[in-house]
Amino acid sequence: MTEQLIAKQDQASPRTLALAERLRTAIGAAKVLTDPSQLRTYECDGLEAFRVRPGVVVLAEERDDVVRTVKLCAEAGIPFVARGSGTGLSGGAVPVADGVLIVLTRLRRILDVDPDNARMTVEPGVINLAVSRAAAPNGQAYAPDPSSQQVCSIGGNVAENSGGAHCLKYGFTVNHVMGAEVVLPDGKVVHLGGSAPEHPGYDLLGAFVGSEGTLGVVTSVTVRLIKVPEAVQTMLVGFHSVADAAGTVSDIIAAGILPAAIEMMDALAIEAAEAAVQCNYPAGAAAVLVIELDGPGVEVAEQFDHVETLAQARNAFETRIAQDDEERALMWRGRKSAFAAVGRISPSYYVQDGVIPRTRLPEILADIDALAERADLRVANVFHAGDGNLHPLILFDDAVPGATQAAEELGFAILDLCIDAGGSITGEHGVGIEKKSKMASQFTAADLDTMQLVRCAFDPDGLANPGKVFPTPRLCGERPGVRTAGTAPDPTLGEVF
Amino acid sequence: MDLAGVAPAETLVPSTTDEVADILRDTTGTLMAVGSGTKVGWAAPPASCDLMLRMTGLDRVVDHQPGDLVVVAEAGVRLSALQKQLAQHNQMLALDPPEDGATLGGIVGANASGPRRLRFGTVRDLLIGVTVVLADGTTARSGGKVVKNVAGYDLGKLYTGAHGSLGVVVSTTWRLHPLPPARGAVVVRVADAAQAGRFEALLSRSTLTPTAVELRWDGAAGELVVLFESIAASVDAQSDAAIALLGTGERVDTPPPWFGERPRGGIVLRLAYVPHALPDVLTALPDGSSGTASACTGVAYVSVPSDTDLAALRTTIAPHDGSAVVVEAPDELRDRIDHWGPVPDSFGLMKRVKDQFDPGRRLSPGRLLGGL
Ligand SMILES: Cc1cc2nc3c(=O)[nH]c(=O)nc-3n(C[C@H](O)[C@H](O)[C@H](O)COP(=O)(O)OP(=O)(O)OC[C@H]3O[C@@H](n4cnc5c(N)ncnc54)[C@H](O)[C@@H]3O)c2cc1C
Numbered sequence: 036m037t038e039q040l041i042a043k044q045d046q047a048s049p050r051t052l053a054l055a056e057r058l059r060t061a062i063g064a065a066k067v068l069t070d071p072s073q074l075r076t077y078e079c080d081g082l083e084a085f086r087v088r089p090g091v092v093v094l095a096e097e098r099d100d101v102v103r104t105v106k107l108c109a110e111a112g113i114p115f116v117a118r119g120s121g122t123g124l125s126g127g128a129v130p131v132a133d134g135v136l137i138v139l140t141r142l143r144r145i146l147d148v149d150p151d152n153a154r155m156t157v158e159p160g161v162i163n164l165a166v167s168r169a170a171a172p173n174g175q176a177y178a179p180d181p182s183s184q185q186v187c188s189i190g191g192n193v194a195e196n197s198g199g200a201h202c203l204k205y206g207f208t209v210n211h212v213m214g215a216e217v218v219l220p221d222g223k224v225v226h227l228g229g230s231a232p233e234h235p236g237y238d239l240l241g242a243f244v245g246s247e248g249t250l251g252v253v254t255s256v257t258v259r260l261i262k263v264p265e266a267v268q269t270m271l272v273g274f275h276s277v278a279d280a281a282g283t284v285s286d287i288i289a290a291g292i293l294p295a296a297i298e299m300m301d302a303l304a305i306e307a308a309e310a311a312v313q314c315n316y317p318a319g320a321a322a323v324l325v326i327e328l329d330g331p332g333v334e335v336a337e338q339f340d341h342v343e344t345l346a347q348a349r350n351a352f353e354t355r356i357a358q359d360d361e362e363r364a365l366m367w368r369g370r371k372s373a374f375a376a377v378g379r380i381s382p383s384y385y386v387q388d389g390v391i392p393r394t395r396l397p398e399i400l401a402d403i404d405a406l407a408e409r410a411d412l413r414v415a416n417v418f419h420a421g422d423g424n425l426h427p428l429i430l431f432d433d434a435v436p437g438a439t440q441a442a443e444e445l446g447f448a449i450l451d452l453c454i455d456a457g458g459s460i461t462g463e464h465g466v467g468i469e470k471k472s473k474m475a476s477q478f479t480a481a482d483l484d485t486m487q488l489v490r491c492a493f494d495p496d497g498l499a500n501p502g503k504v505f506p507t508p509r510l511c512g513e514r515p516g517v518r519t520a521g522t523a524p525d526p527t528l529g530e531v532f
Numbered sequence: 533m534d535l536a537g538v539a540p541a542e543t544l545v546p547s548t549t550d551e552v553a554d555i556l557r558d559t560t561g562t563l564m565a566v567g568s569g570t571k572v573g574w575a576a577p578p579a580s581c582d583l584m585l586r587m588t589g590l591d592r593v594v595d596h597q598p599g600d601l602v603v604v605a606e607a608g609v610r611l612s613a614l615q616k617q618l619a620q621h622n623q624m625l626a627l628d629p630p631e632d633g634a635t636l637g638g639i640v641g642a643n644a645s646g647p648r649r650l651r652f653g654t655v656r657d658l659l660i661g662v663t664v665v666l667a668d669g670t671t672a673r674s675g676g677k678v679v680k681n682v683a684g685y686d687l688g689k690l691y692t693g694a695h696g697s698l699g700v701v702v703s704t705t706w707r708l709h710p711l712p713p714a715r716g717a718v719v720v721r722v723a724d725a726a727q728a729g730r731f732e733a734l735l736s737r738s739t740l741t742p743t744a745v746e747l748r749w750d751g752a753a754g755e756l757v758v759l760f761e762s763i764a765a766s767v768d769a770q771s772d773a774a775i776a777l778l779g780t781g782e783r784v785d786t787p788p789p790w791f792g793e794r795p796r797g798g799i800v801l802r803l804a805y806v807p808h809a810l811p812d813v814l815t816a817l818p819d820g821s822s823g824t825a826s827a828c829t830g831v832a833y834v835s836v837p838s839d840t841d842l843a844a845l846r847t848t849i850a851p852h853d854g855s856a857v858v859v860e861a862p863d864e865l866r867d868r869i870d871h872w873g874p875v876p877d878s879f880g881l882m883k884r885v886k887d888q889f890d891p892g893r894r895l896s897p898g899r900l901l902g903g904l
Binding site: 149150151152153154174195196198202206207209210219223224225226227229230231232233234235236237238239240241242244245246262263264265285288289291292293330331332333334337338390391392393394419422423424457458459460461462463464465466470474477478479481482483484485486488489490491492493504505511 | 597598599600601602622643653654656657664666670671672673674676677678679680681682683684685686687688689690692693694698709710711712713733736737738739740741762763765766768769770802804805806807808809829830831852853854855857872873875876877878879880881882884885886887888889900901902904
């Protein structure tokens with residue numbers, strides 16, 4: 036956030052404007068925006084601190100619009116950035132100044148629903164929740180459920196490998212995407228994976244998911260659907276201490292129970308949610324857990340009782356059990372609205388995303404408290420407790436000089452705690468632009484160089500979403516560890532078989 | 533050890549990551565890393581092999597955190613040994629490929645799995661971190677020690693099923709599961725392919741949560757095992773519900789001996805297809821075929837006669853997004869059989885990945901799809 040990136044120019048360069056003209060001819064003038072006032076809307080994503088005005092915005096309506104746009108960008112050597120719904124929280128969809136932003140929200144057709152094989156194929160702009168809605172009549176659902184599921188796009192989910200509350204049991208986007216059609220940065224269209232499992236050859240799809248738009252643009256996605264479980268039970272438990280809540284989480288896992296979700300909120304987060312959506316969480320709680328179990332009825336019933344007993348043993352002072360879907364929705368409302376809710380109790384806030392080994396929760400939460408106190412800032416904690424994925428919400432007042440920077444520094448200090456604990460700087464929001472400098476703390480230079488070999492294979496000219504994820508881009512053709520030029524792969528080698 | 537008919541000029545047995553790195557740095561020839569060698573036949577024979585690395589010397593379980601359900605283990609650790617150690621904490625790595633003595637590195641390289649993939653997925657769903665040594669001796673890690681982690685590209689996916697052609701896997705980090713307290717199965721006779729398909733459909737669309745649905749197929753009829761692993765009450769209730777759903781079946785405490793084993797003899801193929809195509813795939817098999825199918829996942833291992841026209845079989849199952857990969861072939865066929873079948877439209881990209889990771893084509897050359 037300190038390096039506020041605000042594009043200075045009012046107009047794109049002549050080179051980019053010339054590209055815009057070619058784009059208008061190729062895909063239709065109405066889909067190509069260059070008027071600065073129209074471009075404003077696309078300056079940032081969900082992380083509003085980073086803003087860059089793009090040179091050109093393309094509102095793609097079909098796959099061929101994307102193919103033609105990417106081809107023309109490649110010919111001109113002008114970078115492009117894909118954008119879904121723009122809800123990303125790490126600046127992944129922040130445009131490149133004087134580059135092209137390809138907006139995919141109009142590609143929102145559901146292309147194929149195949150209940151017999153539990154598959155669905157959709158365009159990238161389809162909203163996450165729309166997939167589950169389309170699957171529901173067949174008793175099926177799309178498992179990954181980010182809290183932003185009413186607005187975020189499947190293309191964005193694939194790019195970020197998004198998670199959600201129920202990922203504890205069901206896994207992340209990567210575990211549910213079977214195939215993708217991708218426009219490579221040279222404009223060539225390839226199909227990674229498919230509908231069936233075990234496609235022969237390298238699992239390029241696995242490498243692509245979570246690549247944050249740096250390897251190409253997804254133009255269709257085939258997902259695997261799960262069956263809607265027979266039974267779902269949800270409880271809301273109040274504790275007088277965060278340590279007791281965290282201990283309960285560990286006890287549940289140690290008992291061999293795998294809930295669909297275990298979410299935690301601390302007192303400040305509860306206060307915010309209360310102010311925003313009147314979720315009526317247990318009064319005076321230092322922490323609440325939302326615990327959901329799903330599966331066959333008998334299994335859920337027995338394990339649910341077990342979980343309740345474990346919570347009691349950790350001094351839970353109030354346990355509420357949702358009696359119907361409406362009560363369940365209310366329990367979830369407090370949790371799912373928590374990010375935005377924090378806006379009710381603070382002029383500004385900053386969402387961090389880090390992961391720690393779950394067993395270290397109590398200790399790390401205490402450390403976060405201490406850091407916050409030292410920085411004289413408040414931190415509300417809302418997180419996926421089951422898998423140790425923290426979302427500290429750092430509250431600050433951007434009218435106070437230096438407060439923004441202090442919030443950012445606190446966020447990064449929390450990430451250091453995560454790294455030191457053997458965790459990760461991001462569990463689901465991605466590295467984007469925001470955290471690329473932190474990649475060098477989590478990984479060695481050799482690790483990062485090796486990852487970028489993939490980048491070099493997909494995008495040797497570095498045109499797809501440049502400046503994201505990696506702190507220092509590598510020149511393709513270099514060998515790791517050997518930072519001298521001149522070792523580009525022999526182009527004839529590929530033909531030798 | 534003979535590598536699918538190719539004899540390595542030299543064999544080394546490193547016992548640390550640094551030793552592996554030194555070997556790769558100090559040598560220039562072609563090289564193949566092998567664990568216990570149980571799945572050497574799963575890929576094409578190497579174009580050449582100057583040096584074989586036996587990875588069984590890297591056999592330490594480095595770190596097991598029971599509370600976090602995570603284990604770090606070197607590539608040469610045998611799955612069976614790891615399971616024994618984990619079982620003391622009532623945990624397991626939820627992978628069940630049957631190959632006796634298989635090492636973790638080999639399982640990753642070959643992307644081996646077993647029946648319980650239905651519930652727990654495969655290597656790509658369970659491997660959360662990996663360390664490899666690249667062709668030039670660089671040691672590089674991706675992923676980490678926490679289940680949820682999206683920092684950087686997930687290269688574990690790329691090394692899975694790559695048969696060591698992108699780098700030598702030296703260490704692996706896994707997500708674990710609790711050992712289920714109870715298990716039980718329902719065994720059902722299957723009269724023909726159409727009935728196998730009906731059972732698959734009924735189970736796939738029901739809310740039952742079996743950990744495996746395995747079909748043994750003798751070419752015309754077979755036997756279906758629906759495995760439940762959970763708390764006792766759930767195993768009980770679900771077993772009864774499965775019998776009611778299928779209209780037939782018998783409860784057993786343990787699955788029959790064929791469960792989870794791979795077929796042997798002739799040409800053994802790993803078939804993959806969309807799950808509901810099961811009956812079509814079964815009827816596409818030539819006379820004299822037999823094998824097992826993980827019925828609700830779309831994967832089967834079948835033995836087909838040695839004179840099978842693989843190209844024709846591949847064409848027949850192609851409409852089901854089908855593929856057929858050779859995992860075992862008679863010696864006399866080994867060098868001329870098409871192991872992998874046709875290349876996809878992403879093959880050019882796969883070649884570029886190989887060129888980036890291994891520009892000198894040192895690592896398991898020729899083992900993969902399209903001669904990669
Ligand atoms: C209130 C709120 C709650 C959230 N909760 C969660 C949560 O619970 N879990 C979670 O994981 N995330 C969460 N997020 C973050 C965000 O919603 C996800 O990262 C989401 O996947 C982004 O989707 P999008 O369509 O908005 O993508 P964008 O923000 O538009 O783009 C994100 C990245 O994807 C790339 N991209 C987009 N479309 C494509 C495409 N078709 N091809 C290639 N690359 C593409 C972009 O270049 C960018 O790098 C939350 C965000 C908000 C605002």
